[in-house]
Amino acid sequence: MATESLSYKYNSASTIENKNGNENLLLSKFNEVEKGNSPCFFWGKLNNPYELSRCLITLSNVVQSSFNLSPFQMALLKDPIVTAGNNQIRFEGFSHCAGVYARVDILENGQDGEFIENGTTNVDFNTPLISELGKIKKNDDLVLSVGQKEVGFHKEGESFIERKVPLPSKWIKGLTTVQHYFSESEYGLKLNRIQAIQLFKTIPSGKVKTDYFLIKRGNKYLFSPLKSKTAICIGGIHRLKLLQPLIPLINSLDIYPHKDSQSVTFILGFKELNFVFSVSRDFWRGFSGEGAALESLIEDLPDSLVKAFDNYSFTNQEFNPTLMAFEENIDVSKIENLSIKLSAMGLLGYDLAKNGFFYRRLPFKLERILSLNPRLKGAEKLLQENKVEITLHNDNEIEAKVEGSGVLHYVILKGDIQKCTCIWYSKNQGERGVCKHILAVKKKVKYD
Known part of the structure; x- marks a missing residue:
């Protein structure tokens, strides 16, 4: 379906070439938005090629995995997003079901190269590329180039020049929720390599449908079906098996519930390299459908403000809320909603290790990205068709009637309580964001 994916073509395939004993990794780029004229964002040597290659293979395993989709849906390949800027390189992606998010962060000292231009693109992770990454050894020299090159992947007489792949819209929606959950996550604990190895040996076999909890028993950490007072809840714990190949290589493991x-995030620390891994509350619930940030997205922000942010952050490659509020004369109270809306556009990611946002420009036009949320579109349609009637409005309580398809829905907003008589609310009880009726009522009250 056209609304489910965005199809595009790479001009060439990603490649690994061997020149004078050095391995050169060339990632094919696609970009619908041209921010500059340079065909290359970054070119340089990677300081930890062995660990990075294993992280990229794990990232590829994440984006090719699924925990709730059919074999037909799993047959579609998905390719990671790459951001180069502010002296860092980030690879990120979701599982097919969008319930697992993974990101590889090459830190400033993890590379020795030149950032020719800041930018974001999508990369082609084909089977030959993954196979070649698996052959990288600890003493190999690896050069990374993020951009479009004339030479594709050529090896043993085979050439890979063009590849057509889809980018699911649920990835873009999932990015909104992931960044929002990251900003609401708190530091839990740090484990060393030995503790992490012991912990991951306690992952139960098979698919576990009940919650598990990370607990401490004596001097050891383990996963247990029994909850304790300080336990960290993990739904769909079998998804953590994706990390097992990396655990023996790490220096540290930080955990952020x-x-x-609603999620739990693991940061695997290597030398000058981090692997971020986050899972949704339950394995059948993807980040794309949670709607955690919907209420902040109902605020109308002027295009001029978005463009001002885009230009400011593209130049500086970071988001400093206080500085931007001062320089652009923005009310500080609007900054939080601005950051959430900009995350929804793909312009911001969140770095838990640094406790702050980083700039990311998805390679798609903003008007395409903004059209992806059905509940927001549904709320706007209800308002345009004048189907929302406020029946009570005082300082502490709002009541409204919202016309549906042959039925009248009743909405009550009282303090932190938000209720609606629709099926969505009855099924989810607000755990996956509010329904379109509550969104419409809130926006009507805000702007009437």
Whole structure:
């Protein structure tokens, strides 16, 4: 379906070439938005090629995995997003079901090269590329180039010149929720390599449908079906098996649970390299459908403000809320909603290790990205068709009637309580974001 994916072609395939004993990794780029004229964002040597190659293979395993989709849906390949800027390189992607998010961060000292231009693109992770990454050894020299090159992948007489792949819209929606959950996550604990190896040996076999909890028993950490007072809840724990090949290579493991247990994030620390891995609350619930940031997205922000941010952050490659509020004369109270809306556009990611946002320009036009959320579109349609009637409005309580398809829905907003008589609310009880009826009522009250 056209609304489910965005199809595009690479001009050439990603390549690994061997020149004078050095391995050169060339990642094919696609970009619908041209921010500059340079065909290359970064070119340089990677300081930890062995660990990086294993992280990229794990990232590829994540984006090719699924925990709730059919074999037909799993047959579609998905390719990671790459961002080069602010002296860092980031590879990120979701599982097919969008319930697992992974990101590889090459830190400033993890590379020795030149950032020719800041930018974001999508890369072709084909089977030959993954095979070649698996052959990288600890003493190999590896050069990374993020950009479009004339030479594709050529090896043993085979050439890979063009590849057509889809980018699911659920990835873009998932990025909104992931960044929002990251900003609401709190530092939990740090484990060394030995503790992490012991912990991952306690992952149960098979697919586990009940919650598991990370607990401490004596001097050891383990996963247990029994909850304790300080336990960290992990739904769909079998998804953590994707990390097992990396655990023996790490220096440290930091764990960040979401404040309401809607996700849990693991940061695997290597030398000058981080691997970020986050799982949604349950394996059948993808980040793309959670709607955690919907209420912040109802605020109308002027295009001029978005463009001002885009230009400012593209130049500086970071998001400093206080500085931007001062320089652009923005009310500080609007900054939080601005950051959430900009995350929804793909312009911001969140770095838990640094406790701050980083700039990311998805390679698609903003008007395409902004059209992807059905509940926001549904709320706007209800308002345009004048189907929202406010029946009570005072300082502490709002009541409204919202016309549906042959039925009248009743909405009540009282303090932190938000209720609606629709099927969505009855099924989810607000755990996956509010329904379109509550969104429409809130926006009507805000702007009437």
